[in-house]
Amino acid sequence: MWSIGSRALFKRELSRFVRRPKNTFMPPAITNVLYFAVFGVILGTRIDDVAGYEYLLFILPGLIVLGTIANAFENASFSIFHGRWNEYIHETLTSPLSYLEMVVAYVAASAVRGLIVGVIIAAVGWVFVPFTVESGSFTVENAAFLVATMVVISALFAGFGIIGGLVARDFDDLTVMNQFILRPLVFFGAVFYSLTMLEPFAQYISLLNPMVYMVDSVRYGLLGHSDFLELAPAAYAEVVPLLSLGVLTALTLAVLALDVYLFKIGYGLTD
Template sequence: MSQGFVQFRTLVKREILRFVRRPYNTFLPPIVTNTLYFAVFGVILGGRIGEIAGVSYLQFVLPGLVVLGAISDSFENSSFSIFHGRWNEYIDAVTVSPMSDSNKVAAYVSASALRGVITALLIIGVGWIFTPVPASNPLYLVAFVIVITTLFGGLGVIGGLWASDFDYLTVMNQFILRPLVFFGAVFYSLDVLPAFWRTVSLFNPMVYMVNGVRYGMIGVTEIDPNASLAVLTTASVVVVSIDFLLFRRGYGLAD
């Protein structure tokens, strides 16, 4: 086993253990939140809305909620872990180690992506309680979930390195991420929007993620899934490359 692999595996393990050992902070919140979403939007309001795109409202919103949970948690995982390590300076143990910068980035991003995937599975599990969960295009579903959690794990690395206070994390999550998701066609179809707002919506990257996952689950999409996957994969590569450059420069880690 190469030294580099041992280093990577150690940091990944550390990152995974950090969130696995704190389920009340990491896994319980999305379960509770999504149970409430399904109860309110699906059961209480959904019955009045009827079908959208040929499926029940609950099945229609499920992919969006999966995306919301997955990207929130993958982003939060890397941003919090890195920022908390910087705040308490214990990330120095990683910084002063001989581990390569690429290994560090790969470890933080992959552990965060894993947390996003687990959250996605938990939300699907909760959804299953309320409605049958189809998987019309399972390979697309897997591909989209992996790509978007990687993308947001990578964005979380940037956030964690950039933040200089806990407020920054809140700002990123609550005031940037969440509005984009809510206006990303999670709870509605783009078809119901006026032409202008539909065009504006296409500039929101969340629309592509939600539609991609929706295509994987219920086989319905308003945007070509291959184009979405290509754009999101490119974005992930760009973001992870930025992560690597930031680590190489010691941004947020070295004075």
């Protein structure tokens, strides 16, 4: 699965975005500077603490998730679609790589891009609101949980990006996926507010949004705060974060399996 061939493809994918920071890393850095400046510095002082945290600190995990998944998705979908559009994906398809190796390489590279962007956003956030271990209940367990969650969600959206890149018929389709599906789900994914601020009905509706679980998990990992822990019945309180991670991991594996299947049948790739 991690052969010389898949490493070569991974390296090629990595090089593509690392050598173009102006296109890949600068935009999310600038966007988040704007978010922090407007929501944090200008409006933040007029907004009360949320769930006991300074507003800027409260939204930071959500912004990290937003940047991470958007970039993981965008990288995978662009790489696949651009390769199809210009047909240079044939270089990969005519090689002896197994379909699993191809998917693993594409997903791994896109997940890495998502994670790098997540770290950049965290660094930008730190400049505006220097969070420390004391900011939340940041423990070794939480750190491991945070890393695991970030890896899983970046891989999940890289996997979705593969599907997007295979399904898209032109560049507009990619924009539609990002702007009309991904962003609304993230913005209604409790990035800028706490679920506890919603009416019960809106809370239930929110539970249908997978982004809610991702944002909450990362917030739990980074700050030690989970809306679910406050909303869930006491009997489930201790397992809620792990359950979220478990479901996300299962979903990621299912999406990757679908990716491999699509490569195998040549969906969008072969005639």
